[in-house]
Amino acid sequence: MDLDSVRTFVAAAEAGRFQEAAAELAVTQQAVSKRIAALERSLGVRLFTRTPRGVELTIDGQAFLPHARELLRVAERAVTSVRTGHRPxxxxxxxxxxxxxxxxxxxxxxxxxxxxxxxxxxxxxxxxxxxxxxxxxxxxxxxxxxxxxxxxxxxxxxxxxxxxxxxxxxxxxxxxxxxxxxxxxxxxxxxxxxxxxxxxxxxxxxxxxxxxxxxxxxxxxxxxxxxxxxxxxxxxxxxxxxxxxxxxxxxxxxxxxxxxxxxxxxxxxxxxxxxxxxxxxxxxxxxxxxxxxxxxxxxxxxxxxxxxxxxx
The missing domain is CATH 3.40.190.290 (D-Maltodextrin-Binding Protein; domain 2)
Incomplete structure (x- = not known):
């Protein structure tokens, strides 16, 4: 699973708008849309529905969110374990x-x-x-x-x-x-x-x-x-x-x-x-x-x- 797509999903879920997620991640709004679409294809479900105010999580998106956050935490711990000055x-x-x-x-x-x-x-x-x-x-x-x-x-x-x-x-x-x-x-x-x-x-x-x-x-x-x-x-x-x-x-x-x-x-x-x-x-x-x-x-x-x- 592509971690950039997972990170983008979490940012969009927390911001409620693709535009704000793009600003946080320093990428374009189009890049956010492409990453979310790729993640949805990989999972075989819709993660967001569009609303007049931005985006909202679907039921599947709500189920996936805590696991996505844990994936990012595990990835950070993995990097820290070998990062000079942080590993034993x-x-x-x-x-x-x-x-x-x-x-x-x-x-x-x-x-x-x-x-x-x-x-x-x-x-x-x-x-x-x-x-x-x-x-x-x-x-x-x-x-x-x-x-x-x-x-x-x-x-x-x-x-x-x-x-x-x-x-x-x-x-x-x-x-x-x-x-x-x-x-x-x-x-x-x-x-x-x-x-x-x-x-x-x-x-x-x-x-x-x-x-x-x-x-x-x-x-x-x-x-x-x-x-x-x-x-x-x-x-x-x-x-x-x-x-x-x-x-x-x-x-x-x-x-x-x-x-x-x-x-x-x-x-x-x-x-x-x-x-x-x-x-x-x-x-x-x-x-x-x-x-x-x-x-x-x-x-x-x-x-x-x-x-x-x-x-x-």
Whole structure:
């Protein structure tokens, strides 16, 4: 149904005269007549009858009027949903329990007036394509991994260095340690089935294992964090790496331990990505919030891959 014809019908019904409707819509009276005639042909009914004083709604016109008004309201809401400055800020956080989700929750608490849509995209290629198309406004990633240079139209800033922790079950040899030096982990099995080949976090752990002689096993299907926690709790020989800001919940009987890794502490370099020409006004607010409320750890005691974008 042509919305211009519907809008013209509503204007004429409220004005009672085609001439006044034409003036309101900034079109000719002939254009109003043509639009009304086209709408009547489409509906198969007469909507107006002419009177000496103008036009009056027929019974069918009276029945159609409230629906016509609702059509226009729905159309306006549809336009508003994608209009810059009116639609929510759409941000990709990759996973629901990760550090990026925590950052966005803090942003929402600091700026409750900004509407947010949070999405979870796994692959960086998908995220970059969504940034370019305007499907999302920002994405949290670790960039730029080797062989993954960012395109010139994508900008980024490093917003959080998340320290890695060792997660073990209660019977693991390191379960009682208050902290563990990174080099000591070379003799232990680290199991991380969530590593996706070709992802930016795969590149991160490839560099970590190469530099410190670690062994990280990514074998077996990835059944999610709950299954990982169950296995770590029940297998004394296995441990896994977990981000220090990652939210985890496990049954009391698991007795899992989160142990800081030191000398150096490996940190995961979370960056915010956005398209250079993105006009959403809340995007600047988000960037300012992240760069002013997160602090970098002492770089002398930490490790990040050489390709990580420097902190501002």
């Amino acid at each position: 800020l759409r941000v990709d956080v990759i996973a629901s329990r990760g550090a990026a989700t925590g950052l966005m929750r803090a942003f929402h608490r600091a700026h409750p007036d900004i509407d947010l849509d949070v999405v979870m995209l796994l692959e960086i290629e998908t995220a970059v394509a969504a940034l370019r198309s305007g499907t999302i406004d920002a994405s949290f990633r670790a960039v730029a991994a080797p062989g993954r240079p960012l395109a010139e139209d994508i900008e980024s800033v490093r917003v959080l260095d998340e320290p890695l922790q060792l997660l073990t079950g209660p019977a693991h040899a390191l379960a009682g340690a208050r902290s563990v030096p990174l080099a000591r982990l070379a003799r232990h099995r680290i199991w991380m089935p969530g590593i996706v080949p070709g992802s930016e976090w795969a590149a991160y752990y490839d560099d970590l294992t190469a530099e410190f002689g670690l062994t990280i096993e990514a074998t077996g299907p990835n059944f999610g964090s709950d299954a990982l926690l169950d296995t770590i709790a029940d297998t004394p020989a296995l441990a896994t790496f977990m981000g220090g800001h990652t939210r985890l919940v496990w049954p009391t009987g698991h007795g899992l331990r989160r142990i800081p890794v030191t000398d150096p502490t490996p940190v995961y370099p979370h960056c915010l990505l956005w398209h250079r020409d993105n006009p959403h006004p809340a995007l600047t607010t988000l960037r300012t919030h992240l760069t002013t409320t997160t602090t970098a750890p002492d770089t002398a005691g930490t490790w990040a891959p050489s390709w990580a974008i420097p902190r501002p």
